[in-house]
Amino acid sequence: MRHPFAITLDVASSLANKTGGWRVERPVFVDRLPPCNDACPSGEDVQGWLYAAESGDYKGAWRRLVRDNPMPATTGRVCFRPCETACNRVQVDEAVGIRSVERFLGDHAIGEGWSFPGRMSTASGNVLVVGSGPCGLSAAYHLRRAGHRVTIYETSASLGGMLRYGIPAYRLPRSVLNAEVRRIVDMGVTVETRHRVDDVLAAREDGRFDAVLLALGAPLAHHVPIPAVDSAYVLDALSYLHGAASGHPPQLGRCVAVYGGGDTALDAARTALRLGAEEAVVVYRRTGSQMPANSEEYEQALAEGVQMHWLSTVARAGDGELLVERMELDDTGFPQPTGVFETLEANALVLALGEETDLSSVDRAIDIHSSDGVIDIGPTMMTGHPGIFAGGDVVAGERSVTAAIGNGKKVARQIGAWLSGENVSAGSRHPLAELSSLNTWYYADAPRTVQAELERARRLTTFDEVVAGLNETDALFEARRCMSCGSCLECANCFGMCPDNAVHRVLDPLAKGPLAGGDGVLRAGGVRPFAFDYDYCKGCGICVSECPSGAIVMEPEVI
Amino acid sequence: MSRNGVRFFQVGSFAVGNRLLDPEDRTVQADEQRSNSLTSGHRACQGCGEALGARYVLDAAMRASNGKVVVANATGCLEVFSTPYPESSWRVPWMHSLFGNVAAVASGIAAALAVQGRDGVRVVAQAGDGGTVDIGIGCLSGMFERNDDVLFVCYDNQAYMNTGVQRSGSTPPSARTATTDAVGSEPGASFGQGKDVPAIARAHGVPYVATATIADLRDLEGKIEKAIPMRGSRYVHVLVPCPLGWGSAPADTIRVARAATECGLFPVYEAERGEVVGVTRIRRKVGVDEYLSIQGRFSHLYSPVRRADVIDRIQKIADSNIRRFRLE
Ligand SMILES: Cc1cc2nc3c(=O)[nH]c(=O)nc-3n(C[C@H](O)[C@H](O)[C@H](O)COP(=O)(O)OP(=O)(O)OC[C@H]3O[C@@H](n4cnc5c(N)ncnc54)[C@H](O)[C@@H]3O)c2cc1C
Numbered sequence A: 001m002r003h004p005f006a007i008t009l010d011v012a013s014s015l016a017n018k019t020g021g022w023r024v025e026r027p028v029f030v031d032r033l034p035p036c037n038d039a040c041p042s043g044e045d046v047q048g049w050l051y052a053a054e055s056g057d058y059k060g061a062w063r064r065l066v067r068d069n070p071m072p073a074t075t076g077r078v079c080f081r082p083c084e085t086a087c088n089r090v091q092v093d094e095a096v097g098i099r100s101v102e103r104f105l106g107d108h109a110i111g112e113g114w115s116f117p118g119r120m121s122t123a124s125g126n127v128l129v130v131g132s133g134p135c136g137l138s139a140a141y142h143l144r145r146a147g148h149r150v151t152i153y154e155t156s157a158s159l160g161g162m163l164r165y166g167i168p169a170y171r172l173p174r175s176v177l178n179a180e181v182r183r184i185v186d187m188g189v190t191v192e193t194r195h196r197v198d199d200v201l202a203a204r205e206d207g208r209f210d211a212v213l214l215a216l217g218a219p220l221a222h223h224v225p226i227p228a229v230d231s232a233y234v235l236d237a238l239s240y241l242h243g244a245a246s247g248h249p250p251q252l253g254r255c256v257a258v259y260g261g262g263d264t265a266l267d268a269a270r271t272a273l274r275l276g277a278e279e280a281v282v283v284y285r286r287t288g289s290q291m292p293a294n295s296e297e298y299e300q301a302l303a304e305g306v307q308m309h310w311l312s313t314v315a316r317a318g319d320g321e322l323l324v325e326r327m328e329l330d331d332t333g334f335p336q337p338t339g340v341f342e343t344l345e346a347n348a349l350v351l352a353l354g355e356e357t358d359l360s361s362v363d364r365a366i367d368i369h370s371s372d373g374v375i376d377i378g379p380t381m382m383t384g385h386p387g388i389f390a391g392g393d394v395v396a397g398e399r400s401v402t403a404a405i406g407n408g409k410k411v412a413r414q415i416g417a418w419l420s421g422e423n424v425s426a427g428s429r430h431p432l433a434e435l436s437s438l439n440t441w442y443y444a445d446a447p448r449t450v451q452a453e454l455e456r457a458r459r460l461t462t463f464d465e466v467v468a469g470l471n472e473t474d475a476l477f478e479a480r481r482c483m484s485c486g487s488c489l490e491c492a493n494c495f496g497m498c499p500d501n502a503v504h505r506v507l508d509p510l511a512k513g514p515l516a517g518g519d520g521v522l523r524a525g526g527v528r529p530f531a532f533d534y535d536y537c538k539g540c541g542i543c544v545s546e547c548p549s550g551a552i553v554m555e556p557e558v559i
Numbered sequence B: 001m002s003r004n005g006v007r008f009f010q011v012g013s014f015a016v017g018n019r020l021l022d023p024e025d026r027t028v029q030a031d032e033q034r035s036n037s038l039t040s041g042h043r044a045c046q047g048c049g050e051a052l053g054a055r056y057v058l059d060a061a062m063r064a065s066n067g068k069v070v071v072a073n074a075t076g077c078l079e080v081f082s083t084p085y086p087e088s089s090w091r092v093p094w095m096h097s098l099f100g101n102v103a104a105v106a107s108g109i110a111a112a113l114a115v116q117g118r119d120g121v122r123v124v125a126q127a128g129d130g131g132t133v134d135i136g137i138g139c140l141s142g143m144f145e146r147n148d149d150v151l152f153v154c155y156d157n158q159a160y161m162n163t164g165v166q167r168s169g170s171t172p173p174s175a176r177t178a179t180t181d182a183v184g185s186e187p188g189a190s191f192g193q194g195k196d197v198p199a200i201a202r203a204h205g206v207p208y209v210a211t212a213t214i215a216d217l218r219d220l221e222g223k224i225e226k227a228i229p230m231r232g233s234r235y236v237h238v239l240v241p242c243p244l245g246w247g248s249a250p251a252d253t254i255r256v257a258r259a260a261t262e263c264g265l266f267p268v269y270e271a272e273r274g275e276v277v278g279v280t281r282i283r284r285k286v287g288v289d290e291y292l293s294i295q296g297r298f299s300h301l302y303s304p305v306r307r308a309d310v311i312d313r314i315q316k317i318a319d320s321n322i323r324r325f326r327l328e
């Protein structure tokens, strides 16, 4: 090449100058555990399915959801949503309405008639599941997906456990429950209803089952002796709700008192109002803020006119009236009697003082032990009797639908492992994605979507569902409020903000297009939409600071 | 806030990209086909705001002009770190001028193109604050007065960074530079001095004047896309933090720029023919402390004792900007 005057070298590009050598720290992509996933008792990949839902890929989202939880339309209504309590967005504005999106996906799947993805493996055990509450159903689902044969024995006439005979229809419409139960049964689960297992060892032997899951729940009412005159009408909430759910509700009269402070008490009071009681009063020993009942259900009960009588114990049930003693909280917040009594009008007293297990079916299995009324299990969820496992409300732990579903998933895996003589390897947990690792500047201001509620008049006369679902626009909006804590959300900040162009888009070799814009599936397979070019990255860390979701960290360069 | 009205939840209009946006609504920087006008291997410091700003501006100019841009570049960091002989990081036609005459050089290029009838080619002049506010202001004022068909972009890092952080007419009061020591009762650069070049540009009545920062990419790109097809003199003043000269962490470059606008010290607005026609409102207001305390050039305001008197004076400047430009 001929050079102009005073020029001796050819023109060159700065690409020859590899500035990566300046670096003392390097950025790397990470996956941190979002707090919602961490908190989910069913072990759902909440952030993962929201991510798919954000793009309108509802089927992908639902499939991701049912990898862990086969009943999202159900939990989308009755879950106590620990995920939303843990959600990082609480500290920004309000939690993401995770449950409302879950419900949208669950309802959408029912509407579209989606069925579960096929079997994942070809295991061939023969497993008996005793009890068809959420724990039993979830276990049946996960066992079927693994290929096992599953038989459910259930005392009641229909499947669902407390989902059917405890939680009232105004919170969980039976059409929804039926659809989700049917989808599980349709996987090829053998079901025998009205089949009470009286002796689990005999049942196992008769059916030649390789393993048994005891998912017996806690179907008995906890009883406290209460002095009552002969003509007093006293019954327990579980049988009242069971009667109402089966279409044979006991008639309670004009004025109903419910004794207790949990969800069962509120459900009994709300059901009584719907069945014609003019007044329903909840009598509770402590104060409203100490009630174990879910705050949401409490608000709804108040809106329906349920009255609350705090700091009171029932001293005697009379004829058409109750004698209650006023209580006072002591310094430790514990209620103490005051000796002051009052009379309340009440045609019936419904006791909702807790639920207990019924372990008569394991009486003969002497190596199955229990403590405090619940069955003892080991780390693999097996009882003292080889091959007999237990989960849900019949074992110690949180009593909720989602916990029971999570138990069902875990125990299914353990049963499979036991049958094949393997161990379940505990997956390593990623470090938590805390809010401090996020850059929330980038998230648009977006207040939470409110779910509409049925007007009061219809709530007092029907069992129509009280809380409405989200329409598609709102569900999409709500899903997009998710901040993708700890996972790349393909915002391209690293790609766009690197002063050295040292972040590249990873192109999908098959589709010959950028990965970004995909549904995250490829990413989940280990491919990421962006990659660092360490030839030029100087290690400034702008990408780390400006990554909204905290999915990049700086690591010391090994020299 | 959102310049083009993209109302999109999750990362809204603040992030570079969004996998769910239609391609035409995405920023230039989100596009894997962007021109990368300033490519890798340049010798800017870690986290250089000027390098980032120049790429933002020129990539947007390239897209807005269908790749027909000629650039004249004054002496300064941007020129020095991008073109150590014989290497160049530029992927646009690019010409180095003297420190003070880039406006005149660009005017000449525009005149030559006009004579050739090539009015599809757009001319960009770019300079640091020294090359704009101080030594270059004569040529710039002349260019404005003649209304030459040039887009002049000033990358304002508030000092002469290339020669070792000397004070310029754009250095803010109380900042420590190599020539404004942090000593005495009024440490650092003096209050009441310096020049507001966007205001000077407006006073010339040129078709378009805008301020911007590298912390609001959509806003910056929008302004460049608007300015490129306009005829006559246009001026865009971009705040570009300098980790070395400002004593800020390289990772904080964007954060510092964001704090400058959110506290009101750097008003972001645009003006047509001298009249302010739009401002970017403060989104999450912060006090000047948020901005000052993360920069070493203001560290004497925080240790050994917090100089509330000086910080208050700076806060008053921010408050006055907020009032004058209606930033809230
Ligand atoms: C009124 C009420 C409201 C509730 N509301 C909520 C709520 O809103 N959200 C929430 O998360 N949780 C709620 N819960 C708790 C939740 O319902 C339970 O934690 C959950 O159902 C436990 O699931 P499980 O499968 O262990 O047991 P269960 O749902 O109790 O099911 C056990 C099943 O086993 C059957 N069974 C028992 N013994 C035998 C036997 N020997 N042979 C054959 N079958 C047998 C029973 O008939 C039953 O169908 C509520 C509970 C009640 C009572």
Ligand SMILES: Cc1ncc(C[n+]2csc(CCOP(=O)(O)OP(=O)(O)O)c2C)c(N)n1
Pocket (backbone or CB within 6 Å): B050, B075, B076, B077, B078, B099, B100, B127, B128, B129, B130, B131, B132, B157, B159, B160, B161, B162, B163, B168
């Ligand atoms: C006439 C002249 N005087 C002095 C210099 C030395 N010089 C080169 S760059 C520079 C400062 C540049 O400052 P600025 O324009 O703010 O750009 P920055 O380096 O900060 O980006 C100076 C003083 C020169 N090149 N020419």
Ligand code: SF4
Pocket (backbone or CB within 6 Å): A027, A497, A498, A499, A500, A501, A502, A503, A532, A536, A537, A538, A539, A540, A541, A542, A543, A544, B047
């Ligand atoms: S922004 Fe670029 S230069 Fe800075 S650390 Fe990230 S990749 Fe490296």
Ligand SMILES: [Mg+2]
Pocket (backbone or CB within 6 Å): B128, B129, B130, B155, B156, B157, B158, B159, B160, B161
């Ligand atoms: Mg400068």
